[in-house]
Amino acid sequence: MKPIKVGLLGIGTVGSGTFNVLKRNQEEITRRAGRSIQITMVADLNTDRARELTNGECEVVSDGNLVVNNPDIDIVVELIGGYGVAKDLVLKAIANGKHVVTANKALLATHGNEIFKAAQQKGVMVAFEAAVAGGIPIIKALREGLTANRIQWIAGIINGTTNFILSEMRDKGLDFDVVLKEAQRLGYAEADPTFDIEGVDAAHKATIMAAIAFGIPVQFDKAHVEGITRLQATDIRYAEQLGYRIKLLGIARRTDGGIELRVHPTLIPAKRLIANVEGAMNAVLVQGDAVGATLYYGKGAGSEPTASAVIADLVDITRLATADPEHRVPHLAFQPDQMVDTPILPMAEVTTSYYLRMQVADQAGVLADITRILADSTISIDAMLQKEPEEGETRTDIIMLTHQTKEKNVEAAIRRIEALPTVAGQVTKIRLEQLG
Amino acid sequence: MKPIKVGLLGIGTVGSGTFNVLKRNQEEITRRAGRSIQITMVADLNTDRARELTNGECEVVSDGNLVVNNPDIDIVVELIGGYGVAKDLVLKAIANGKHVVTANKALLATHGNEIFKAAQQKGVMVAFEAAVAGGIPIIKALREGLTANRIQWIAGIINGTTNFILSEMRDKGLDFDVVLKEAQRLGYAEADPTFDIEGVDAAHKATIMAAIAFGIPVQFDKAHVEGITRLQATDIRYAEQLGYRIKLLGIARRTDGGIELRVHPTLIPAKRLIANVEGAMNAVLVQGDAVGATLYYGKGAGSEPTASAVIADLVDITRLATADPEHRVPHLAFQPDQMVDTPILPMAEVTTSYYLRMQVADQAGVLADITRILADSTISIDAMLQKEPEEGETRTDIIMLTHQTKEKNVEAAIRRIEALPTVAGQVTKIRLEQLG
Numbered sequence: 001m002k003p004i005k006v007g008l009l010g011i012g013t014v015g016s017g018t019f020n021v022l023k024r025n026q027e028e029i030t031r032r033a034g035r036s037i038q039i040t041m042v043a044d045l046n047t048d049r050a051r052e053l054t055n056g057e058c059e060v061v062s063d064g065n066l067v068v069n070n071p072d073i074d075i076v077v078e079l080i081g082g083y084g085v086a087k088d089l090v091l092k093a094i095a096n097g098k099h100v101v102t103a104n105k106a107l108l109a110t111h112g113n114e115i116f117k118a119a120q121q122k123g124v125m126v127a128f129e130a131a132v133a134g135g136i137p138i139i140k141a142l143r144e145g146l147t148a149n150r151i152q153w154i155a156g157i158i159n160g161t162t163n164f165i166l167s168e169m170r171d172k173g174l175d176f177d178v179v180l181k182e183a184q185r186l187g188y189a190e191a192d193p194t195f196d197i198e199g200v201d202a203a204h205k206a207t208i209m210a211a212i213a214f215g216i217p218v219q220f221d222k223a224h225v226e227g228i229t230r231l232q233a234t235d236i237r238y239a240e241q242l243g244y245r246i247k248l249l250g251i252a253r254r255t256d257g258g259i260e261l262r263v264h265p266t267l268i269p270a271k272r273l274i275a276n277v278e279g280a281m282n283a284v285l286v287q288g289d290a291v292g293a294t295l296y297y298g299k300g301a302g303s304e305p306t307a308s309a310v311i312a313d314l315v316d317i318t319r320l321a322t323a324d325p326e327h328r329v330p331h332l333a334f335q336p337d338q339m340v341d342t343p344i345l346p347m348a349e350v351t352t353s354y355y356l357r358m359q360v361a362d363q364a365g366v367l368a369d370i371t372r373i374l375a376d377s378t379i380s381i382d383a384m385l386q387k388e389p390e391e392g393e394t395r396t397d398i399i400m401l402t403h404q405t406k407e408k409n410v411e412a413a414i415r416r417i418e419a420l421p422t423v424a425g426q427v428t429k430i431r432l433e434q435l436g
Numbered sequence: 437m438k439p440i441k442v443g444l445l446g447i448g449t450v451g452s453g454t455f456n457v458l459k460r461n462q463e464e465i466t467r468r469a470g471r472s473i474q475i476t477m478v479a480d481l482n483t484d485r486a487r488e489l490t491n492g493e494c495e496v497v498s499d500g501n502l503v504v505n506n507p508d509i510d511i512v513v514e515l516i517g518g519y520g521v522a523k524d525l526v527l528k529a530i531a532n533g534k535h536v537v538t539a540n541k542a543l544l545a546t547h548g549n550e551i552f553k554a555a556q557q558k559g560v561m562v563a564f565e566a567a568v569a570g571g572i573p574i575i576k577a578l579r580e581g582l583t584a585n586r587i588q589w590i591a592g593i594i595n596g597t598t599n600f601i602l603s604e605m606r607d608k609g610l611d612f613d614v615v616l617k618e619a620q621r622l623g624y625a626e627a628d629p630t631f632d633i634e635g636v637d638a639a640h641k642a643t644i645m646a647a648i649a650f651g652i653p654v655q656f657d658k659a660h661v662e663g664i665t666r667l668q669a670t671d672i673r674y675a676e677q678l679g680y681r682i683k684l685l686g687i688a689r690r691t692d693g694g695i696e697l698r699v700h701p702t703l704i705p706a707k708r709l710i711a712n713v714e715g716a717m718n719a720v721l722v723q724g725d726a727v728g729a730t731l732y733y734g735k736g737a738g739s740e741p742t743a744s745a746v747i748a749d750l751v752d753i754t755r756l757a758t759a760d761p762e763h764r765v766p767h768l769a770f771q772p773d774q775m776v777d778t779p780i781l782p783m784a785e786v787t788t789s790y791y792l793r794m795q796v797a798d799q800a801g802v803l804a805d806i807t808r809i810l811a812d813s814t815i816s817i818d819a820m821l822q823k824e825p826e827e828g829e830t831r832t833d834i835i836m837l838t839h840q841t842k843e844k845n846v847e848a849a850i851r852r853i854e855a856l857p858t859v860a861g862q863v864t865k866i867r868l869e870q871l872g
Contacts, residue, residue, distance in 0.1 A: 021726045025586050031651060032583045116767040126767055129581070135727035137581025143769040144580075145565070145573025147468045148747030150461050155871055214778060215467060215770035222780035235793060235864060238835050242819055244791075246866065258779040260786045267791050267837075267868035273733060274871065276709060285871060290457045291571035291744035293871075294734035297709060298727060308727035311584030320756075320764050328756050331552040331562055333579040334651035342650060343694040344658035350696045355680075355703050357671060383678055399674050401703075428671060430682065432703035435591055435710065435721060435729075 003036035004318050007067035009089055010079035011044045014103055014130070016053050017303030018077065018310045023057075029311065031338035032330070033318040037311075039077075043067045068093040075317055077310060078102040087111055094118045094126070099321065101313040103130035103306055106195075109204035112211070112218035125320065127313035132205040133158050133282045135305030136298040137312065142212045142286065149288030151213040153253035155266075158205040160280035160300045161196035162228050162248040164188045166265075167278045170236050170245065176229060188280055198227035199248060199263040206250030209284070210261050214254055219261075226264035239267050245275040348408035353382065353432040356400045356414070361422040362389045367398070369420055377413040379405045395424055401432060439472035440754050443503035445525055446515040447480045450539055450566070452489050453739030454513065454746045459493075465747065467774035468766070469754040473747075475513075479503045504529040511753055513746060514538040523547055530554045530562070535757065537749040539566035539742055542631075545640035548647070548654035561756065563749035568641040569594050569718045571741030572734040573748065578648045578722065585724030587649040589689035591702075594641040596716035596736045597632035598664050598684040600624045602701075603714045606672050606681065612665060624716055634663035635684060635699040642686030645720070646697050650690055655697075662700035675703050681711040784844035789818065789868040792836045792850070797858040798825045803834070805856055813849040815841045831860055837868060 008015050019039055022029065030036045043064040044050040050060045061067065068076055068089050076093040078100060080086040086107050091114075093100050100119070102108065108115065108131055119126045129139045133156065142151070157163050161183060168179040180197065183189035195201045203225040211218045228248050239246050244267040253260040268275045273295055277283040282300025287293050299305035319329055330336060360366045367386075374381065385399040402410070414427045444451050455475055458465065466472045479500040480486040486496045497503065504512055504525050512529040514536060516522040522543050527550075529536050536555070538544065544551065544567055555562045565575045569592065578587070593599050597619060604615040616633065619625035631637045639661040647654045664684050675682050680703040689696040704711045709731055713719040718736025723729050735741035755765055766772060796802045803822075810817065821835040838846070850863045 017726075021584055025584060025725070028586055029583060116772070119767065120772050125764065136730055137577050140576060140581050141573050143765060144752060145576050145748055146744065147465060147751040147769070148457050148461060148744040150464055155869060212769040215768065215775050216778055217775060219780060224783045224786070232864070235791070235866060238793065238821060238833070239791065242821060242835070242837060244868065249869065251869070255781070255787065257785060258781040261780050262783065262786060265866055267866055268871055272871055273709060273712060276712060288744065289461070290453075290740040292735050292741055294572055294732070296730070296732060298730035304726040305728055308582065308584040308724065312581055315583040316580060328561065329579060331555065332651065333583070333648040336552070336556050339651050339653060342652055344655060344697050345691065345694040347660045347698065349693060350660070350698060351691065355671070355675065357674065385674060385678060397674070399678070401678060428668070430671060430701055430703055432680065433591060433685065433687070435704055435708055
């Protein structure tokens with residue numbers, strides 16, 4: 001089957017991420033989508049940089065019109081941002097019968113109704129997973145995963161810049177201005193951070209989520225938008241004393257009288273999972289009447305996390321546009337003729353870390369014997385805990401955490417340790433994963 | 437457009453949840469799916485109970501064959517469980533050209549390859565979101581949301597019973613046997629809890645996720661399965677002292693040599709978000725090469741949470757089976773002609789709780805004045821913090837957390853408080869959400 005041809009409008013941070021991930025994971029993505037997805041054309045004002053980034057592997061132009069008017073292009077990916085040129089090109093692409101993928105939350109929150117209507121009339125998709133919470137598939141969860149539910153409310157940490165700043169203010173007790181400068185230095189905040197710190201970016205995203213959750217048009221102009229610029233370190237400290245954390249939340253809630261749509265700093269109980277989402281990470285908490293609360297967490301920005309969402313949309317459109325049964329979503333994600341038989345490893349060959357607890361005689365040389373056995377099996381120790389023997393006891397517990405090693409090495413070492421006359425009974429072994 | 441007709445095999449906990457949610461949210465689900473979805477036939481051995489649960493609104497039979505052979509039925513929902521009758525009926529439904537939705541992880545983890553092959557040959561869908569992590573749309577995330585990624589590993593708390601037991605063992609320092617009895621009394625563990633506590637249920641789910649993540653066949657027989665029955669309170673305590681929590685994880689990891697597929701108690705750093713998933717909740721952490729780590733959290737079992745996933749599958753099939761452009765996934769989740777114009781509330785009409793900080797003179801009667809003003813505006817106080825004045829200061833901070841009230845009430849109260857001669861400067865107002 002011939003490849004799906006994609007034209008990229010803008011090859012900045014997200015555009016280059018999309019190009020790189022699509023190329024790096026080409027084989028696996030094709031096995032999932034059922035067809036190869038290729039970026040064949042890129043429009044960017046900086047054509048030199050665009051040529052460099054794409055290694056001469058696709059046509060580079062400076063005028064986006066050449067992409068949206070190219071009859072060979074199946075899907076247009078808009079990564080220009082803003083409302084001007086981006087809107088014009090998206091509407092032209094739709095008019096030309098092309099599917100569109102966009103990460104442009106500002107455009108959709110303000111002109112989404114017009115754009116979706118045009119797309120509906122032409123029978124094309126406008127996909128925008130990347131517009132909200134970057135790599136987290138929250139649009140898909142709301143639009144498809146939770147369709148059984150009457151959604152009651154959504155509360156999201158949907159701006160990484162402000163969450164980074166709030167985390168730093170709390171951790172270090174610093175004021176907003178100081179942390180903002182640090183965030184800019186580290187690349188977590190832009191040179192002009194207004195859209196982020198004033199809550200506008202979060203409000204764009206909340207507006208889009210509200211529309212999907214409640215079946216209402218996008219209406220950014222009615223959102224209450226309040227940023228974190230006036231937040232004082234004092235209040236973060238007092239909130240902490242009362243058992244709360246302050247987060248910038250985008251909230252959409254259904255009430256009897258209407259919909260609440262608001263972005264503002266919010267105290268939330270420190271024990272909630274979402275209160276513990278730190279740094280530049282995003283998380284969205286959704287309350288549905290059937291499912292209860294579900295939470296979605298991940299990176300909300302950045303080159304490859306956002307590209308992950310853009311490409312998921314490309315695969316979705318590829319799968320949907322090819323509407324015969326063989327090319328719907330495959331049962332096991334990969335097309336049936338594209339499964340592989342990578343072996344499942346026997347447990348002896350698994351690599352992980354270990355918690356080992358053993359009861360030993362409280363006498364000299366015991367630890368030396370044990371550490372020698374571990375060293376013989378090339379197992380290195382990450383942490384150790386040795387308890388004082390209890391009053392009147394002659395034995396004591398030793399607990400060791402190992403670095404990563406193969407299970408068979410640990411099993412061999414345990415057999416030797418258990419054979420030591422100074423070790424009582426069996427060694428307790430529990431596996432350990434850093435998940436980092 | 438005529439309704440999609442659904443036949444239910446088994447109307448126990450999940451079946452009745454499916455029936456109830458589909459009925460309660462009928463209008464909203466139809467607006468999303470583009471067609472009405474109706475359960476028209478139910479097969480259950482207990483026909484009396486089935487008739488009672490369905491209020492005579494659909495045909496009730498005792499023989500599932502009557503459902504899968506009924507030419508009027510479009511989709512068969514299998515909620516019988518196990519490998520015997522369930523497998524037979526699923527394969528018959530497929531042979532009859534019907535789409536199938538199932539929550540049966542045991543069946544899919546052991547006979548999935550045969551079932552998916554049959555479905556592929558007949559061009560029907562077998563959807564199984566409810567088979568893994570209940571109401572959390574993790575199958576959709578893995579199969580569609582993360583298609584750009586080379587998935588590196590998955591680690592999930594995917595059995596609520598064992599997570600409840602482990603949470604209780606840690607919180608109360610109790611031994612496994614004691615907590616298991618409590619869990620059974622509370623309905624978190626079944627009378628025969630073997631499948632849960634021995635890790636079999638988690639391994640079924642991990643097997644399915646591994647297949648989707650890596651494009652390999654389901655092969656439950658090669659999974660390493662280890663439960664929590666031998667876990668001692670001592671080890672939970674030692675782990676805690678070393679900064680770790682013990683969770684029963686289902687792990688699927690891609691390595692150079694092959695795939696690791698294993699379920700066992702695992703130490704994980706206490707600071708990780710997933711380490712703080714407590715009680716009967718589920719969470720799945722997925723590491724992709726482009727997106728990094730994403731986490732999905734929610735209820736992994738129960739009547740309506742599982743029904744949420746079953747119905748999402750019904751909507752998916754309804755949307756996909758009707759393959760003309762108007763019935764793909766709508767841009768804003770609801771069909772374009774089914775949007776509503778529920779108003780967005782002005783901020784004055786929003787209801788929430790508040791954190792109020794004010795600087796007051798340290799003298800008698802101040803607090804009485806403030807609480808009187810709040811009472812006049814029918815604002816009740818949930819918590820209060822009053823600081824001692826600093827050395828040499830004559831003013832002090834009062835912090836109040838209010839119960840829920842309308843923003844306009846709080847604004848009115850603040851204006852009156854700020855007018856008090858004993859209050860200096862402005863009142864700081866930050867909104868508060870329990871998110872509970």
